[in-house]
Amino acid sequence: MRDLFDTDDIGQPQHAELAPGAALLHGHALPLEDAILAALCEIAEAAPFRHMVTPGGFTMSVAMTNCGAAGWVTDRTGYRYDPRDPDSERPWPCMPDAFLTLARGAAAAAGYADFAPHACLINRYQPGARLSLHQDRNERDFAAPIVSVSLGLPGVFQFGGLKRNDPVRRIALHHGDVVVWGGPSRLRYHGILPLQDGAHPRLGRMRVNLTFRKAL
Numbered sequence: 611m612r613d614l615f616d617t618d619d620i621g622q623p624q625h626a627e628l629a630p631g632a633a634l635l636h637g638h639a640l641p642l643e644d645a646i647l648a649a650l651c652e653i654a655e656a657a658p659f660r661h662m663v664t665p666g667g668f669t670m671s672v673a674m675t676n677c678g679a680a681g682w683v684t685d686r687t688g689y690r691y692d693p694r695d696p697d698s699e700r701p702w703p704c705m706p707d708a709f710l711t712l713a714r715g716a717a718a719a720a721g722y723a724d725f726a727p728h729a730c731l732i733n734r735y736q737p738g739a740r741l742s743l744h745q746d747r748n749e750r751d752f753a754a755p756i757v758s759v760s761l762g763l764p765g766v767f768q769f770g771g772l773k774r775n776d777p778v779r780r781i782a783l784h785h786g787d788v789v790v791w792g793g794p795s796r797l798r799y800h801g802i803l804p805l806q807d808g809a810h811p812r813l814g815r816m817r818v819n820l821t822f823r824k825a826l
């Protein structure tokens with residue numbers, strides 16, 4: 611929750627350009643908050659969050675699930691988009707209308723018309739969970755942007771350059787914020803620092819992130 615003394619907010623524009631082709635849309639998801647959270651509960655019931663294993667054999671601190679025609683998965687054989695949940699062998703839950711509306715609206719607000727995501731990867735961070743710097747490059751089509759929605763506890767987003775060792779900006783992401791990166795920024799390195807403990811009024815001790823991808 612933001613409070614009166616959160617100086618980050620003072621004079622902050624609604625939309626901030628982070629880099630060419632990349633924007634932070636403050637609070638963009640808030641008007642759809644109730645529908646998004648209700649849909650999230652249903653997805654997590656049908657396809658529970660799980661800690662996946664990387665090809666190198668590490669168990670991720672972030673727990674993941676997906677919705678849409680394909681879901682991002684990792685196991686000892688590699689990273690891929692899979693039309694089925696490997697745990698249940700059933701298709702992933704459908705992409706809820708509220709998710710699609712949010713993703714399309716955010717992409718359009720950042721200058722990407724007609725965004726049509728197949729996949730929504732849902733990350734759940736509990737205190738201490740992190741996501742190290744990486745590029746999103748398992749998608750077939752880099753012409754479409756990534757749309758990333760932050761919910762729950764605030765996270766610190768690392769936004770780097772096209773090379774792993776480029777300087778990295780740190781950006782606080784609050785409940786309802788949306789980051790969009792595409793075009794010349796599509797393959798920028800990014801990650802999330804270890805989540806600080808806290809309690810969010812809607813989600814409790816966690817941060818949830820939705821990333822929408824045109825995967826196929």
Ligand code: SIN
Binds near residue numbers: 733741758819821
């Ligand atoms: C991701 O890179 O897939 C997620 C980033 C985030 O949690 O904000």
Ligand code: FE2
Binds near residue numbers: 744745746800
């Ligand atoms: Fe990513």
